[in-house]
Amino acid sequence: MVQREKVLSRTKEIIRENMPDxxxxxxxxxxxxxxxxxxxxxxxxxxxxxxxxxxxxxxAQVPDHKWNNLTTLGDLVNAIxxxxxx
Amino acid sequence: xxxxRTTYHLKNNDVNLYRxxxxxxxxxxxxTACVMHTEQLGAGRTKTLDHGILWVVIQQTVTIERMPExxxxxxxxxxxxxxxxxLFPRYFRILDEKGHVLINGSALWTLIDAKTRSFVFANQYxxxxxxxxxPGESALPKAVKTETTEEHRSFTVPFSYxxxxxxxxxxRYLDLVEDxxxxxVVGRPLTSITTQYDHEIRYGETVDLAxxxxxxxxxxxxxxxxxxxxxxxxxQED
Numbered sequence: 452m453v454q455r456e457k458v459l460s461r462t463k464e465i466i467r468e469n470m471p472d473x474x475x476x477x478x479x480x481x482x483x484x485x486x487x488x489x490x491x492x493x494x495x496x497x498x499x500x501x502x503x504x505x506x507x508x509x510x511a512q513v514p515d516h517k518w519n520n521l522t523t524l525g526d527l528v529n530a531i532x533x534x535x536x537x
Numbered sequence: 538x539x540x541x542r543t544t545y546h547l548k549n550n551d552v553n554l555y556r557x558x559x560x561x562x563x564x565x566x567x568x569t570a571c572v573m574h575t576e577q578l579g580a581g582r583t584k585t586l587d588h589g590i591l592w593v594v595i596q597q598t599v600t601i602e603r604m605p606e607x608x609x610x611x612x613x614x615x616x617x618x619x620x621x622x623x624l625f626p627r628y629f630r631i632l633d634e635k636g637h638v639l640i641n642g643s644a645l646w647t648l649i650d651a652k653t654r655s656f657v658f659a660n661q662y663x664x665x666x667x668x669x670x671x672p673g674e675s676a677l678p679k680a681v682k683t684e685t686t687e688e689h690r691s692f693t694v695p696f697s698y699x700x701x702x703x704x705x706x707x708x709r710y711l712d713l714v715e716d717x718x719x720x721x722v723v724g725r726p727l728t729s730i731t732t733q734y735d736h737e738i739r740y741g742e743t744v745d746l747a748x749x750x751x752x753x754x755x756x757x758x759x760x761x762x763x764x765x766x767x768x769x770x771x772x773q774e775d
Contacts (some may be wrong), residue, residue: 465543468679468680469680470680471680471682495656496735496736498593499622500595500596502679503621503622503623504621506621513622515661526541
């Protein structure tokens, strides 16, 4: 099973690579940092880049109906861990 | 599934004042080939545009061995990669008459709802683009790294820059960039171009355009309330 800490670390790296202007510092992000809602920091284009790259890297496919529930960094990491086939 | 191929004989309006293929024309050709092939594969207008769904490019990259020139006959090839949930990779290359690869590249496309401008899940619209792999295909685009900028100006999207999706066409960004960079740089041979479109810019919208030089690479960005795009152009060393 994929290690949660590894997913968390890679998620932050992928956010840094793809959305470098979205946060003052990715290192300051917590698992409660909002990602994907009206008050969040990442818009839909950035969000799909990040989640699809994570899915590809960890051999996961988060079901479509779950995407709207991924509002925080922690939610995203949990979903990748849950649906990873590694 | 096969590779889609189309041939162009470069005319005067395809090239710049140095008789090399315009960067915007290059992107138009790649875009046209992708659209035509997508039509052939059954994921074109009747399944998308006619249902209020739009194909849009998010990231694109090309590496240039040599830019085609005036009066040259070139072949544009494209094929789809394996779908990544809501991202549709596209690979392409441009060959000269002898079959030498002049330009190699890739792009990431997605589908958005024409009204909400949010992405949609293709399977909910019965859209499927079977992917394939071919030797020598380019790596998929990577995010354009943010660099510092030294210059900036304001830019308002004119009518002629917009396409049927109601926003500035991805090829027009190259015209904008080349109309912005210093005279002594523009038109010099390029070795790579990478574009990232984070937020569409619609007719009449104004963005702050900023650019900077980093070695042989120029970084250009456009910002409204959010970052709209980032483009990196690498020129041949002197």
